[in-house]
Structure formats: structure tokens, C-alpha cells
Amino acid sequence: MPVSSTADEQSADNVEGAALPVNELFYSLQGEGKLTGTPSVFIRTSGCNLRCWFCDSYHTSWEPTHATMSVDEIVEEVQSHADADHVVLTGGEPLIHDEAVTLLERLDDLGYHTTVETNGTIHRDAPIDLASISPKLASSTPTAEKDPKGDGEWADRHENRRIDLDTLGQFVDDCDTQLKFVVTGPDDMPEIESLLADIRTATSSHIPDSDVLLMPEGTTRDELDNRRKEVANLAMEYGYRYTPRLHVDLWNDAPET
């Protein structure tokens, strides 16, 4: 479903009941994490509380764009992909929206397996089969040199918001989780190690190393060609999993993939 209206152009006034700003909704293969390769319907909401400089979904964060869809319309479109029994709710940051809970409850009632792709800063009580948490490292901060849009105006806000240990602990307590770190290079590893130790302290649940995934930063095949081997070697060195970005390998940076 191509979506081109902007937040300002379309209001929720003509949508009945619970509604969400949807940037795109499409059928693809899960490209990241433990369920890589699983046919899945993706619902990408718009709006985010962070601003990673590398965000591969620029039109949900730096320049949010969306159509407003009711939960009924979203569910109907999900069901039109008759062969899918997995749904991925992503964004943007999907959990900034109250109505994400209503949507997840409806999908759960219908028997779908739900994965939520989240930055782990907002926890909600909702039926989530896999919380795919990607805590943001210092290397994600949009400093003046890296800011894709301005001069680092978001850097402080991003830095202050990107990690909330209590919230991360709550996710691990409540849900099946994977911790999926975007890795830009070996310099990220000490922060991953110390953050993981802190999260393990913040939860009573065990986090096995097999639930920790290293994913190379990169939005195009060329960028991944330059980084994937180094990140794979780091996964072996530290005993964590490596996750590819299968959709980028297959379709590069095409929308709705």
C-alpha cells in the first residue's frame, strides 16, 4: 500500500474508532532477527521519539509521512495477504501510539504471531509474541556532523532518551525478546557488553547470549558489503548471534520490502 499524504494533509476526523498513522503496509519476508525468512505482513507506523542518524525509515522519523488508517482497515488489509500468519508491527516507533495495543489485541484474537520492532524506550501491556528490541547505542546519535537534516538539534534529546533500563527490563520480564544491536564497528562492543550487563541486572529473567543479535549498520547492499564480514567476526568473537539484513540483500533499499 503506497502512502503519500503527510501528517498535516490528512486528519483522523473521517476515520471511525481507533486509528494509527501508517507509512506503509506490505507483505515480505522477515529480513532481520531470529525469524529471518518468515513470510510476514509489515505494518509501519509513522512517528518516532528518537532520531538515529542512520534511520532506514527516514519518512517515519526525520520527515514523518502517513495515511491515517483505522484498526479495522489495517486488519482487513493484513487479512488480504491470505498466506501470512506472522505480522510485524514496526515504524517509526510503534509503541508511541496507544492504539498499537488495540491493533495487537485484534491480531492476537485472530491467531496471528506478532513481532513488534521497537527501540525499547516505551513499554506497553499488549499481546506481543516476540519483542524485537533494538536498543540504540551512542553511535546512533545524530551529532552535527552526522545529522541528515540539520545541525545536531536532536542530539541531546536522542541521547537522553535512547536507553531506559527499567523499560528494557520490563520487556524482558514480560515477553519473548531478542536484543538486536545495530553495529557500526568494533568500537560499539564495549557499550553493548556493559548495556547487556545492566539489562541482566534489571530483570529477573535469564537472557541467553543466543537472544543477543549483532546486525550490521547499512541501508544499501553496497554499505552492507563493506560491513557485514566485520560484524560477523564480532559475533563469533563475543559469542552472540549475527543477523543479516535479508531484505536489503534481496531488494536493496526498495520501499515496501
Ligand SMILES: C[S@@+](CC[C@H](N)C(=O)[O-])C[C@H]1O[C@@H](n2cnc3c(N)ncnc32)[C@H](O)[C@@H]1O
Ligand atoms: C526503522 S526501525 C523501527 C523500529 C524501532 N524504531 C527500532 O529502531 O527498533 C526497524 C529496525 O531497523 C533497524 N535499523 C534502522 N536503520 C538501520 C540501519 N541504517 N542499519 C541497520 N539497521 C537499521 C533498527 O535498529 C530496527 O531494528
Ligand SMILES: Nc1nc2[nH]cc(C(=O)O)c2c(=O)[nH]1
Ligand atoms: N523485510 C523486512 N524485514 C524487516 N524486519 C524489520 C524491519 C523493520 O523495518 O522494522 C524490516 C523491513 O523493513 N523489511
Ligand code: SF4
Ligand atoms: S528508533 Fe527506529 S525509527 Fe526511530 S530513528 Fe531510530 S531506527 Fe529510526
Ligand SMILES: [Mg+2]
Ligand atoms: Mg526496515
